[in-house]
Amino acid sequence: MKIRVLTKEDAPLYWPVRLRALKENPEAFGASYEESANRSLEQVAERLNASDNQFILGAFEADGQLVGLTGFSRESLSKMKHKSMIWGMYVxxxxxxxxxxxxxxxEVLEKAKKMDGLEQIHLTVVTKxxxxxNLYLSMGFRPYGLEKRALKVGDQYLDEEYMVLFLSKDE
Ligand SMILES: CC(C)(COP(=O)(O)OP(=O)(O)OC[C@H]1O[C@@H](n2cnc3c(N)ncnc32)[C@H](O)[C@@H]1OP(=O)(O)O)[C@@H](O)C(=O)NCCC(=O)NCCS
Incomplete structure (x- = not known):
């Protein structure tokens, strides 16, 4: 398995996988398939404009097939840039x-640990x-809050847990 940061050129590979994630697992993501499906590849490529503070990682099989994704985004404002978030985790x-x-x-954690001044990684996960x-707990993320009815998928409400991983050892 090869893990690397996706670039604009990966848009035609990335977008079908992301849309599949939204279509097949609507209960797992805040974004919806319906609102995303008509986005052009140019718009998608813009979002793949990676920087140190914002990127999407892809997991590739030996034959080049893209089978996994996760997004990372760091806050940019001075009082918040010690924080970042993971989004769009999908295999x-x-x-x-x-x-x-x-x-x-x-791989996200390895990159994050090298970022000057970055202290926390946050994420949200549907409680069910x-x-x-289990994956997040096993990687050291800990719950710190619960949002009741965070998502409404059709007429079903889903609660979301807020989780954080403190990168410094004193937390
Ligand atoms: C959640 C998801 C990304 C896990 O990916 P994966 O590659 O299958 O996970 P891994 O094989 O790396 O498993 C790592 C750990 O996750 C947990 N885990 C994974 N699948 C699990 C399952 N079916 N049941 C319980 N725990 C599971 C386990 O703790 C596992 O560790 P272990 O193998 O030592 O027991 C994948 O199931 C997925 O894409 N789900 C749909 C989209 C989604 O829910 N995304 C998350 C949005 S917050």
């Missing part, structure tokens, strides 16, 4: 259970999403 069903999700998170929740 294609056929690649699950082989450590790809853990590998993606590990046991695979994702």
């Amino acid at each position: 294609a069903p056929e690649a699950r259970g082989r450590g790809v999700g853990r590998l993606l998170l590990h 999403n046991t695979p994702a929740r």
Whole structure:
């Protein structure tokens, strides 16, 4: 498995995987398939304009197939740039259970630890999403809050847990 930062040129590979994630796992993400589906590849490429503070990682099989994604974004304002967030974690069903999700998170953490002044990584997870929740807990993320009815998918409400990982050892 190869993990690397996606670039604008990866838009045609990235977008079908992201749309599949939104379509097949609507209960896992804040974004919806319906609101995302008509985005042009040019618009998608703009979002893949990676910087030190913002990037999307891809996990590639040996044959080049993109099977996993995770986004990272750091706050830019001076009082908040000690904080960052992970979003859009997804592994294609056929690649699950082989450590790809853990590998993606590990790579984000390795990058994050090298970022000057970065102290915290936040994320949200739907409380019922046991695979994702277990993954985050096993990587050291800890719950610090609960948002009741954070998402409404059709007529179903989903609660979300807020989680954080403090990078410094004194927390
Ligand atoms: C959550 C997700 C990214 C996990 O990816 P994955 O590559 O299958 O996960 P890994 O194989 O790296 O597993 C790492 C850990 O996650 C947990 N985990 C993964 N799948 C699990 C499952 N089906 N049930 C319970 N725990 C599970 C375990 O703690 C596992 O560690 P272990 O293998 O030592 O037991 C994947 O299931 C997914 O894409 N789900 C749909 C989208 C989603 O929910 N995204 C998260 C949004 S917050």
